[in-house]
Amino acid sequence: MSAPEKIILADGAALANAAAARLITELVDAQAARGQAHIVLTGGSNGGALLKAVAASPARDVVDWTRVDLWWGDERFLPAGDAERNETQAREYLLDALPLEPKRVHVMAPSDGTYGDDVDAAAAAYAAELEAAGNPAFDVLMLGVGPDGHVASLFPGHPGYAVTSGTVIAVRESPKPPPVRISLTLGAIGNARQVWLLAGGEGKAEAVAGALGDVDLPAGAVRGTERTLWLLDRAAASKL
Numbered sequence: 001m002s003a004p005e006k007i008i009l010a011d012g013a014a015l016a017n018a019a020a021a022r023l024i025t026e027l028v029d030a031q032a033a034r035g036q037a038h039i040v041l042t043g044g045s046n047g048g049a050l051l052k053a054v055a056a057s058p059a060r061d062v063v064d065w066t067r068v069d070l071w072w073g074d075e076r077f078l079p080a081g082d083a084e085r086n087e088t089q090a091r092e093y094l095l096d097a098l099p100l101e102p103k104r105v106h107v108m109a110p111s112d113g114t115y116g117d118d119v120d121a122a123a124a125a126y127a128a129e130l131e132a133a134g135n136p137a138f139d140v141l142m143l144g145v146g147p148d149g150h151v152a153s154l155f156p157g158h159p160g161y162a163v164t165s166g167t168v169i170a171v172r173e174s175p176k177p178p179p180v181r182i183s184l185t186l187g188a189i190g191n192a193r194q195v196w197l198l199a200g201g202e203g204k205a206e207a208v209a210g211a212l213g214d215v216d217l218p219a220g221a222v223r224g225t226e227r228t229l230w231l232l233d234r235a236a237a238s239k240l
């Protein structure tokens with residue numbers, strides 16, 4: 001478990017660019033050390049901006065994308081191709097432009113896929129996929145932070161936050177729409193070498209201050225084994 005550290009950037013654009021540059025470097029380092037890299041993507045605006053910044057970076061070509069495994073921290077349980085799916089957005093912002101190995105792109109099932117609308121079966125299938133890959137220690141796991149202090153689809157006071165076993169859960173009645181989701185558990189998140197929390201904008205300031213203070217929030221509960229890094233802009237850091 002690593003103690004939280006923070007880096008404060010001027011604004012949202014600087015936050016996205018700094019996180020993108022850092023991600024590219026970490027991917028290169030992980031591949032040099034271990035031959036491959038596992039990263040976990042997040043939904044949300046800050047995670048999306050990071051992916052767009054990677055897409056726009058000339059440095060992205062130093063990564064061997066054919067040896068990157070992509071996972072998701074959470075997914076909105078919607079039909080394949082739905083514009084609100086985190087997968088759909090990630091493909092549009094970055095993935096479609098990369099020479100990825102399709103079998104290394106580990107998407108959480110849509111609501112009209114193999115498991116139909118059975119979100120429990122879809123969550124179990126993702127846990128099985130992680131297990132089949134050896135429950136990898138993710139090199140970098142990125143998380144957006146909600147104004148209520150949620151990360152992935154683990155919401156304060158919601159049952160998923162209290163789950164202490166297993167790697168993947170089905171989430172119902174999510175306070176943030178859509179209501180049905182799939183999420184990594186706190187335990188699975190804690191298996192990452194590096195956990196990065198991305199938060200930009202004034203709307204996040206209270207959650208950031210609470211999570212880095214002593215409020216019991218999912219954003220404050222996550223830790224990487226080697227590093228827990230908050231990447232903030234000035235507005236999100238304004239209540240620290």
Ligand SMILES: O=C(O)[C@H](O)[C@@H](O)[C@H](O)[C@H](O)COP(=O)(O)O
Binds near residue numbers: 043076145147
């Ligand atoms: O699927 C999702 O909605 C998320 O993965 C969620 O956890 C998100 O990252 C935060 O809500 C922050 O989102 P914003 O960056 O858009 O505020």
